[in-house]
Amino acid sequence: MHSSGYLSDPHKAKSQTGYVFTYGGTSISWKSTKQTLTATSSNHVELIALYEAAREYVWLRSMTHYIQKECDINTTDQPTIIYEDNTACIAQVKEGYIKGDKTKHIALKFFFTHDLQKQGTINIQQVRSSENLADLFTKSLPSKQFQELVRKIGMRRL
Numbered sequence: 001m002h003s004s005g006y007l008s009d010p011h012k013a014k015s016q017t018g019y020v021f022t023y024g025g026t027s028i029s030w031k032s033t034k035q036t037l038t039a040t041s042s043n044h045v046e047l048i049a050l051y052e053a054a055r056e057y058v059w060l061r062s063m064t065h066y067i068q069k070e071c072d073i074n075t076t077d078q079p080t081i082i083y084e085d086n087t088a089c090i091a092q093v094k095e096g097y098i099k100g101d102k103t104k105h106i107a108l109k110f111f112f113t114h115d116l117q118k119q120g121t122i123n124i125q126q127v128r129s130s131e132n133l134a135d136l137f138t139k140s141l142p143s144k145q146f147q148e149l150v151r152k153i154g155m156r157r158l
Contacts, residue, residue, distance in 0.1 A: 016034060018137025020134050020136070021060060022153065031137070042086065043088045047089055050110075053082055083127035084125070096118065130145065133153050
């Protein structure tokens with residue numbers, strides 16, 4: 001899952017990106033970082049966040065393939081599901097092109113995820129914002145929702 005917070009730092013016009021990858025119910029990779037680009041819309045922010053999550057996915061997939069090969073483990077490759085809560089972003093990535101004047105300025109590299117989707121290595125699926133695990137890394141949440149998402153990513157008190 002990944003998330004973003006549009007203009008989470010309004011004084012510097014920067015947004016926040018966050019993602020968490022889970023495997024078997026356990027968080028195996030996560031990140032929260034301020035975006036270095038100034039995004040022009042919430043859709044642009046989501047495309048940047050999805051691109052960052054997809055780059056991490058490529059590394060994780062490479063690492064798991066290496067481990068499986070070294071341990072002589074045969075598995076079938078299933079597409080990795082990446083959850084997104086922005087319907088416009090999902091549609092844009094699936095279609096693979098920039099439509100109209102409002103999005104023509106977005107760098108083509110952010111459509112790297114379209115190539116992965118087209119290859120069948122990732123499957124971008126809609127998730128309700130209230131269930132987006134990566135929101136933990138991008139925005140302030142009500143206590144109850146925060147605790148629930150913390151539980152869902154497998155964090156426990158020691």
